[in-house]
Amino acid sequence: MKNPQIAKIFNEIADLLELKGENPFRIRAYRRAAMNVEGMPKDLAALSEEELTAIPGIGKDLAGKIRHFAETGRMDLHDELKKEIPEGLLTILRVPGVGPKTARMLYEKVNVRSLEELEGLAKEKKLAGLPGIQEKTEENILKGILLLKRVSERFPLGKVLPIARDIVLRLHEAVPSGKYAVAGSIRRWKDTIQDIDVLGTGKNPDAIMKAFTRLPIVQEVLEHGTTKSSVRTAEGVQVDLRVVEPDSFGAALQYFTGSKAHNIKLREMASRRGLKINEYGIFRESDGKKIGGRDEGDVYSALGLPFVPPELREDMGEIEAAQEGKLPALLTLAEIRGDLHVHTNWSDGSHDLDTIVAAAKEKGYRYIAITDHSKGLGVAHGLDEKRVREQINLIDGANRKLKDFRILKGTEVDIRGDGSMDLPDELLKELDVVVASIHSGFRQSREQITMRLLSAVRNPYVSVIAHPTGRLIGVRDPYEVDMEAVLDEAARCGAAVEINAYPMRLDLNDTHVKMAKQRGIPIVISTDTHIRSNLDYMEYGVEIARRGWLERGDVLNTLGVSTLMERLQRTRKQKRG
Ligand code: DGT
Ligand code: CA
Ligand code: ZN
DSSP states (O other), X not given: OOHHXXXXXXXXXXXXXXXXXXXXXXXXXXXXXXXXXXXXXSOGGGOOHHHHHTSTTOOHHHHHHHHHHHHHSOOHHHHHHHHHSOTHHHHHHTSTTOOHHHHHHHHHHHOOOSHHHHHHHHHTTOSBTBTTOOHHHHHHHHHHHHHHHHHHOOEEHHHHHHHHHHHHHXXXXXXXXXXXXXXXXXXXXXXXXXXXXEEEEOSOHHHHHHHHHTOTTEEEEEEEOSSEEEEEETTSOEEEEEEEOGGGHHHHHHHHHOOHHHHHHHHHHHHHTTEEEETTEEEETTTOOEEEOSSHXXXXXXXXXXOOOGGGTTTSSHHHHHHTTOOOOBXXXXXXXXXXXXXXXXXXXXXXXXXXXXXXXXXXXXXXXXXXXXXXXXXXXXXXXXXXXXXXXXXXXXHHHXXXXXXXXXXXXXXXXXSOBSSOHHHHTTOSEEEEEOOSOTTSOHHHHHHHHHHHHHSTTOOEEOSTTOOBTTTBOOOOOOHHHHHHHHHHHTOEEEEEOOTTTOBSOHHHHHHHHHTTOOEEEEOOBSSGGGGGGHHHHHHHHHHTTOBGGGBGGGSOHHHHHHHHHHHHHHHHO
């Protein structure tokens, strides 16, 4: 379906013409065409010129342009205008309070070509005094830029998932007869989220809508309707609630879970089978009869497919796999037997050994690895050789008193700037699990960082590379690293890589997880717990694993403790050659 694409291009043409100061009638014609095209139920690309000109606002000229676009994927006028006018000016147009005249003036007088340049000049107070710009205007431009940035910001999953769950819980409390679900990218467990999509159904939609707009988290009601309402929370997250008929709930849940790409492909499959799928249900095209939509599974069964788990719905091969009966048996949280990256108050954790062990036992785990930081990490009270040995003794003693639970002796050894390990091999050798990671020198060159990670991978006693890219979502970008080289070497050596489940990290990410799986690299999912409640983050790690198509057999901490220990020892032998 090319309609939204065509609408967007028409709108951009209008913007660009406006920036050029062109004839207002011509500009309006493009805007009107964009609007009409967007709302067309039929695919424009499939229409003849005659059928196109029947659409209000589409004359011979625009019809020709649409045909040309359908055939070539290009629209010449759009391309020409984009060559003439810097792309960044289009963004500036989106700043509340900056119209095309101002944008053009800024470009001509002070050569502003991007949002960043505009922000810089406004901050330095270099705009006031330009034609039509007073001090106040300058302030408003800055405010507008902030707003625009906030709107285009994506939130870390860990920030919005708890909000989304809270909303569903409170809706249940307010209108218990209703049914509610979180949809959108949250349900697919994407690591960053644009907005929260919630779905509801029930006998009393008005009551549900009312309850929603009065939730305590609501700071601003953006829209209050009978089928859709939108609010903004104090954190600046937008939440949309859609209320649908009960017999459309499944179809709507499928539709609003996305991803868009996944849905588009399903709809194409449906139309080849003479079916139409939308957010209201599944319909036979021949007579318009509704054949399903109450349950989400209806959508997949109508297409002869097994249910596709939301985490896979990215049009990354899941539909083909479903057709061939080759969907993975995705890992589940219940299959996790232990946590291999846990801190205590020996370094920067909050609890003593006994407390964290008790918390892990409560979760039903059979083992945890204590992996406190090594001495190089002074800020975290990293352990030197002497203290590591003391901790080893403590753990040996504790293990003697434990039944059906094992504390694995470990460390999170710092990978130093030169690629050496922060603790000597003789000591690492005595530990069950050695987790290695980078905590400094994030700005080193790609070559240097890759070299450091490679040297950790090759170290005969390093079991796992922890948080391999160092990113903190929304805070710190990943360091520059040749991940393929690191993973290739991990595959060769048998070293494992970590999915760090800490919500700000989620590192490896889904894409890297797939790359690791393709290479047959064992994966460990760990929480990097510093305080006992962090143990619950395992869920996030498992979900990233699921987005990376992992099955139980791909993940080391699904193993029982003796098998796990054998695997770790075998890797050490393999590495020593
Ligand atoms: P986000 O919000 O950017 O984190 O990602 P999503 O996937 O939640 O995207 P969103 O909120 O725009 O839309 C929610 C779902 O609704 C999306 O995954 C699929 C469906 N959807 C929204 N807009 C369209 C559309 O124009 N076409 C189709 N086919 N599906 C759409
Ligand atoms: Ca969304
Ligand atoms: Zn750690």
